Amino acid sequence: LVVELASRGLLRRCFTQNIDGLHTMAGVPEERLVEVHGTMRTARCAACRAPMELPAFAREVRARVKDVSGTDLEAPSVTTAGGVPCPAGCGREGAWVRPDVVLFGEPLNPRFAELVAGDVAAARALIVAGTSLRVAPASQVPSRLAASCARLAMGDSLAGAVDAGFVFAHAEGGAGRDVALEGPIDEGVAKLRAALGWDA
Numbered sequence: 001l002v003v004e005l006a007s008r009g010l011l012r013r014c015f016t017q018n019i020d021g022l023h024t025m026a027g028v029p030e031e032r033l034v035e036v037h038g039t040m041r042t043a044r045c046a047a048c049r050a051p052m053e054l055p056a057f058a059r060e061v062r063a064r065v066k067d068v069s070g071t072d073l074e075a076p077s078v079t080t081a082g083g084v085p086c087p088a089g090c091g092r093e094g095a096w097v098r099p100d101v102v103l104f105g106e107p108l109n110p111r112f113a114e115l116v117a118g119d120v121a122a123a124r125a126l127i128v129a130g131t132s133l134r135v136a137p138a139s140q141v142p143s144r145l146a147a148s149c150a151r152l153a154m155g156d157s158l159a160g161a162v163d164a165g166f167v168f169a170h171a172e173g174g175a176g177r178d179v180a181l182e183g184p185i186d187e188g189v190a191k192l193r194a195a196l197g198w199d200a
Contacts, residue, residue, distance in 0.1 A: 001127075001189045003027045004198070013119045015112065017131060017138055019101045034111045036138050038101040043084075047095040050088035057097055060084040108137070116141065125150040129185050133160035142166065147177070154181040154188035 003026050005011040015034045016023055021041035023033050043057040044050060052060075061084060067075035083096030102108055116137075123145055133139040142151055143165045153161035158168075158180050166178040181188035193199050 001129075001192070004193075006032050012122060013115060015116070015119075015138055015141065017135060019099075034109060034115060036102075036109055036112050038099070038109055040099045040101060042100045043097050044100060045086035045088065045090060045095050045097050047092035048086060048088060048090040050086055050090065052084070052087045052097045056087075057084060057099075060097070112137070116144075120144045121146075123149050125152070127152045127154065128161060129154040129188070131155070131160065132157070133164040139164055150177050150179070152179045152181065152192070154185050154192075156183065156185075158182050 002011065002014050002023060006014075006027075006029055011028075011032050013034060014023060014028055014032055015036055017036050019035065019037050019040050021035075021039050023035070024030070024039075024041060041054060043052045043054055045052070062072070062075065064076065064080040064084065066077065066079045083098070086092070086095040086097060120141060126142060126145060126149060128142060128151065131138075133142070139160070142161075145151065151166060153166055153168075155161075158166070161178075161180070162168075166180075168178050168180045181191055190199075
């Protein structure tokens with residue numbers, strides 16, 4: 001759905017808290033995507049930010065880290081002290097390579113702060129899918145939208161959407177701008193595509 005929205009010129013931005021890189025692999029244009037918590041697709045030195053190709057990083061990890069499950073016969077019997085060294089050999093303290101993900105207490109992807117205010121101001125519709133809306137600051141985006149912005153929440157549980165201020169039409173005081181498609185997301189996407197006439 002996200003790729004289709006982009007190809008139809010209807011996607012301003014996809015903010016995702018996922019770190020798996022699936023949006024990129026699916027074809028969401030990079031300029032339309034903000035991976036709020038970073039990504040596992042890339043790795044770099046924590047000290048100098050020198051990049052390391054992910055396959056090379058994975059090989060280094062596999063060669064240095066004990067397989068606790070005991071299924072990898074090629075894994076070392078003990079984990080090597082330290083981590084994967086900087087590919088540029090910077091020699092700085094803490095010069096270990098790690099995936100480009102945001103860990104607890106670290107700053108978010110700076111693109112989030114750069115883009116969210118303008119995107120919130122320009123939004124005419126918001127689709128929230130596959131999130132509990134419990135992790136700030138991404139969870140605060142729906143409440144920052146103009147009252148005229150339509151909001152669609154899709155997922156197995158919409159409790160987070162209700163906690164985030166969504167008032168669905170069937171609820172008492174429902175404002176009519178919030179729509180719920182509760183259940184598996186793929187079923188919700190099919191319903192939305194049908195409602196938009198995109199299945200024809």
